[in-house]
Amino acid sequence: MQIAVASGKGGTGKTTIATSLALSLAKLAKVRYFDCDVEAPNGHIFLKPVFDQISPAVILIPQIQPEKCTACGHCVEVCQFHALAKVGKTILVFPQLCHGCGSCTWNCPENAIIEVPNPIGTLERGMARENIAFLRGQLTISEPMATPIIRQLKKMEQPSEEFVDIFDAPPGASCSVVETLQGVDFALLVTEPTPFGLHDLKQMIGIVRDMNIPAGLVINRDGIGDDSLEELIQEEKLPILLRVPFNRLLAEKLAAGQSLVDVMPEYREVLVKLYQEIREIVGGSDK
Amino acid sequence: MNLIISAQNPTIESPVDTRFGRSQWLILVDADTKQWKAFQNPGVSQSGGAGVAAAQFVVDQNAEVVISGDFGPNAARAFQSAKIEMRLFLKQALTVEEAVDLYNSNKLLKFS
Amino acid sequence: MKTQVPKAKQLIILSGKGGTGKTSISAAFAHLSATDQRPVQTVIVDADVDAANLGLVLKPELGPANDFWGSSLAVINPDLCINCLACSAVCRYDAIFPDPQIADVQWIDPIACDGCAACVYACPVNAISMVKQQEGNWFHSKTAFGPLFHAELFPGKENSGKLVTLIRQQARLFAEDTRANLIIIDGPPGIGCPVISACAGTDFGLIITEPSLAGLHDLKRVLGTLRHFHIPSVVCINKADIYPEGARAIREFAKAENIELLGEIPYDENLPKSMINGDPITVSFPDSPAALAVRELWQKVLRSLDVQEDLA
Numbered sequence A: 001m002q003i004a005v006a007s008g009k010g011g012t013g014k015t016t017i018a019t020s021l022a023l024s025l026a027k028l029a030k031v032r033y034f035d036c037d038v039e040a041p042n043g044h045i046f047l048k049p050v051f052d053q054i055s056p057a058v059i060l061i062p063q064i065q066p067e068k069c070t071a072c073g074h075c076v077e078v079c080q081f082h083a084l085a086k087v088g089k090t091i092l093v094f095p096q097l098c099h100g101c102g103s104c105t106w107n108c109p110e111n112a113i114i115e116v117p118n119p120i121g122t123l124e125r126g127m128a129r130e131n132i133a134f135l136r137g138q139l140t141i142s143e144p145m146a147t148p149i150i151r152q153l154k155k156m157e158q159p160s161e162e163f164v165d166i167f168d169a170p171p172g173a174s175c176s177v178v179e180t181l182q183g184v185d186f187a188l189l190v191t192e193p194t195p196f197g198l199h200d201l202k203q204m205i206g207i208v209r210d211m212n213i214p215a216g217l218v219i220n221r222d223g224i225g226d227d228s229l230e231e232l233i234q235e236e237k238l239p240i241l242l243r244v245p246f247n248r249l250l251a252e253k254l255a256a257g258q259s260l261v262d263v264m265p266e267y268r269e270v271l272v273k274l275y276q277e278i279r280e281i282v283g284g285s286d287k
Numbered sequence B: 001m002n003l004i005i006s007a008q009n010p011t012i013e014s015p016v017d018t019r020f021g022r023s024q025w026l027i028l029v030d031a032d033t034k035q036w037k038a039f040q041n042p043g044v045s046q047s048g049g050a051g052v053a054a055a056q057f058v059v060d061q062n063a064e065v066v067i068s069g070d071f072g073p074n075a076a077r078a079f080q081s082a083k084i085e086m087r088l089f090l091k092q093a094l095t096v097e098e099a100v101d102l103y104n105s106n107k108l109l110k111f112s
Numbered sequence C: 001m002k003t004q005v006p007k008a009k010q011l012i013i014l015s016g017k018g019g020t021g022k023t024s025i026s027a028a029f030a031h032l033s034a035t036d037q038r039p040v041q042t043v044i045v046d047a048d049v050d051a052a053n054l055g056l057v058l059k060p061e062l063g064p065a066n067d068f069w070g071s072s073l074a075v076i077n078p079d080l081c082i083n084c085l086a087c088s089a090v091c092r093y094d095a096i097f098p099d100p101q102i103a104d105v106q107w108i109d110p111i112a113c114d115g116c117a118a119c120v121y122a123c124p125v126n127a128i129s130m131v132k133q134q135e136g137n138w139f140h141s142k143t144a145f146g147p148l149f150h151a152e153l154f155p156g157k158e159n160s161g162k163l164v165t166l167i168r169q170q171a172r173l174f175a176e177d178t179r180a181n182l183i184i185i186d187g188p189p190g191i192g193c194p195v196i197s198a199c200a201g202t203d204f205g206l207i208i209t210e211p212s213l214a215g216l217h218d219l220k221r222v223l224g225t226l227r228h229f230h231i232p233s234v235v236c237i238n239k240a241d242i243y244p245e246g247a248r249a250i251r252e253f254a255k256a257e258n259i260e261l262l263g264e265i266p267y268d269e270n271l272p273k274s275m276i277n278g279d280p281i282t283v284s285f286p287d288s289p290a291a292l293a294v295r296e297l298w299q300k301v302l303r304s305l306d307v308q309e310d311l312a
Helices: A014-025 A043-047 A074-078 A103-107 A147-155 A175-181 A195-210 A228-236 A248-255 A266-284 B050-060 B073-082 B096-104 C022-035 C086-090 C118-122 C160-178 C193-199 C213-228 C244-256 C270-277 C289-306
Strands: A002-006 A030-035 A050-064 A084-087 A090-093 A113-127 A133-139 A163-168 A186-191 A215-222 A240-245 B002-007 B025-030 B036-040 B065-068 B085-088 C009-014 C042-046 C066-076 C096-098 C106-108 C128-143 C146-153 C182-186 C204-209 C233-238 C261-265
Touching: A002 A014, A002 A175, A014 A030, A014 A043, A014 A163, A014 A186, A014 A215, A014 A266, A030 A043, A043 A133, A043 C213, A050 A090, A050 A147, A074 A084, A074 A103, A084 B050, A084 B073, A090 B073, A103 A113, A103 C118, A113 A147, A133 A147, A147 A175, A175 A195, A186 A195, A186 A266, A195 A215, A195 A228, A195 C270, A215 A266, A240 A266, A248 C213, B002 B096, B025 B050, B025 B096, B050 B073, B065 B096, B073 B085, C009 C022, C009 C193, C009 C213, C009 C289, C022 C042, C022 C146, C022 C182, C022 C270, C022 C289, C042 C160, C066 C106, C066 C118, C066 C160, C086 C096, C086 C106, C086 C118, C118 C128, C128 C160, C146 C160, C160 C182, C160 C193, C193 C213, C204 C213, C204 C289, C213 C233, C213 C244, C233 C244, C233 C289, C244 C261, C261 C289, C270 C289
Parallel strands: A002 A163, A002 A186, A030 A133, A030 A163, A186 A215, A215 A240, B002 B065, B065 B085, C009 C182, C009 C204, C042 C146, C042 C182, C204 C233, C233 C261
Antiparallel strands: A050 A113, A084 A090, A113 A133, B002 B025, B025 B036, C066 C128, C096 C106, C128 C146
């Protein structure tokens, strides 16, 4: 079972819920937690992993071999991202524009291009609290592209019936969220009952509909806003799987790095029930 | 001396465009005769790598000097490699023709 | 010789971590720029294009929608496809499958397709073409406090960085035309492509953080990003009294890194209320603790923009 935890709006509590869900399920199942917010990962704060494997996340970028290159410029034509330019008899490569697609390499008529790894971040694996397998990616500061790292992070493990995989998505509603959601069985959308939460939830609903992924809601900080959210939820027929009322003391403990289930252990059972509801929804839907 | 100047409209009387990569037009001007030709900037419609696309165009035109309001790091790298001189005009309220005059009287800032 | 028009200064507001309060503070700044004792002619940019919230609290008079054309995607013509699988052999994005509706031809998933066109070149019968995609809209709208440049990226699309660059350019041109003094850019969370597009070439960075371990962790990453691009920056702690130990940790970090802590704003439940009113907090609850703190922050930001801080 593969569950993604996403939100649209930042700061609604994705990581709080994702890590708490992992902790709640850890006794019943083999859980793997993937921190897919590779730009600003925070899962480690709550799950406290010990990393035993670190490898660079790389994009394969072209390297022109000058002795074979005739400067025909075909690679420049082929590249859709303008990561190559022909200047006199030299071909320039712009690594930060390169998507690592390999097209230039395959299309070079002189076989003058080889691909070399360009590190853009790291991939780490370790064990966290309660025997949860913890995997994360981190984008190197100043590198623009997060999606290739998320793709490689997810590929670090094969999907399996044996495991419950929890993918903690980045905020927003663009391509890195889509990459995180690819292939998952269910999207748990964490929102807050405010106009910003509502607006960004609509974006997320658009994504899960396009991707045909069943979804359910967690309303976090319930009580701080109004109920315009409720109207949207009814229209969209999304199940509300959990409400977490706003609680200032809880907020302080979460700020300190304690998990929701540490501060309020009654949530363990609540989250196990939430997981069972997800299983029913997924079991019932066409896949 | 062949100059390329980024412009808002496709004529030598056009106001200049301070952006290089995404200006609408690139005007090729002979600095001595003031004969000119306007080209649509290939960078303007690109979703990415606009600076590189525009720079590739300039390189392919065999221009010796490129004049704009600013150059991003990718375009700058391409021009440095091609040994094409980059010059800056410091305000927008300028026409392409006035920019040519400023170039000819050596009043344009060199970009480094 | 015509006199030179001074360029508008550009302020970028970032956080690293989402939800720290960038947009609420940006909205208040927009209001204060127009109404404070020392008004500043300002252009406002909402650079969080896939989760654009600033318009929700500025009551904009919406301008016409302008198309944003992003990248192209590959499409297979089923009438030409001979099912040789040369395309899927070169696709690195797992985007090519047997067509679910037409037997013996391949199909490209538009969500997975990266737009690299490797398949186009690999196809021996020219069955694949690249089709340009509209990926969103951008707008130049009017608010009571100044012009607002904003966008809506269609859900799940790429190229948010390009859309950010586009609206920033539009804002800059408009600022030049109208001789505005300041451009305030409400940035996205994270540190990747859209953040880089939002902060490139700006004059001053204001990092809004929150007093949590997560907040501090992401503050370090976004500060690293701003420093990489040589943008002098300062920090403000929002919801500062939620976790006093966390606020202390940030103060110590700021001191150790020689970065100025420009202000602290207390948690204020009036903030979501002002959001529901569709107004900045300084409009809805001008005497609330948060509004007073934001006002003070704004004054300090204005002073800092006049004086270039020389920070690490």
